[in-house]
Amino acid sequence: MSTSNSNSKEEIMAEIAVPASVKVTKEGSVIVAKGKLGTVKKDFMKLPATVTVEGNKVTIKPYGKRKRDLAVTNTARSIIESMIKGVEKGYTYKVKVIFAHFPISVKVKGKEVHVENFFGERAPRTARIQGEATKVEVQGEDVIVKGPSLEDVSQTAANIELSTRIKDKDQRVFLDGLYVYAREEGM
Known part of the structure; x- marks a missing residue:
């Protein structure tokens, strides 16, 4: 029988670097990416995580530390990366x-x-x-x-x-x- 300490789990977090040609802002629960090809908006209201935008960096922190929270974090990261890529390249x-x-x-x-x-x-x-x-x-x-x-x-x-x-x-x-x-x- 093996036991695991819940404190041993590391905090889950994802950081996305935003290129200089793209501007990412947060308006309430809506993330807005603006670039040369236009604007893309996505509402993250139902996402069980905290999304913060500081300068040229977007940080995603889920509320928990489970496998499901890692999946939520990676999904949100993928969506935001595709928004950035879309306004930059299309x-x-x-x-x-x-x-x-x-x-x-x-x-x-x-x-x-x-x-x-x-x-x-x-x-x-x-x-x-x-x-x-x-x-x-x-x-x-x-x-x-x-x-x-x-x-x-x-x-x-x-x-x-x-x-x-x-x-x-x-x-x-x-x-x-x-x-x-x-x-x-x-x-």
């Missing part, structure tokens, strides 16, 4: 338009992406564009989704892919649709 997702019989056309109208003539359907299938700074453009057979927020860019690409989901048919035979094929950093 994110790009590429979606390929694939069809066999009916030629699919994709159009961007306001905050929606319309997929027309999918399997010859008369009504267009729509997908919402997430976030204010997310840009969607159609280049031939590709749909390019760009923006500073990884969350918004990836969700927009997923919305576009899910809008052409095929139900009640064998997906190995009916391959028509829009599919994400590349995830890149940089815009």
Whole structure:
């Protein structure tokens, strides 16, 4: 039988160095990252940890010292690092338009992406564009989704892919649709 002293556990903490080109501030429970590509905000209200911003350093300290608290700390660190990387470099997702019989056309109208003539359907299938700074453009057979927020860019690409989901048919035979094929950093 082994015993462990609870005082022997080390304090869990994560520090993130902020580059000079990015400004990170804290407004209540919201962390804001500003850079050359725009602004990304994330609310950490439900995070069981303390996030402090001092100069060019962000510190995350969880309330406990357990394995779960380490996971929470690493998740928060990853989110803040992706925010910093996003306002500095940006994110790009590429979606390929694939069809066999009916030629699919994709159009961007306001905050929606319309997929027309999918399997010859008369009504267009729509997908919402997430976030204010997310840009969607159609280049031939590709749909390019760009923006500073990884969350918004990836969700927009997923919305576009899910809008052409095929139900009640064998997906190995009916391959028509829009599919994400590349995830890149940089815009």
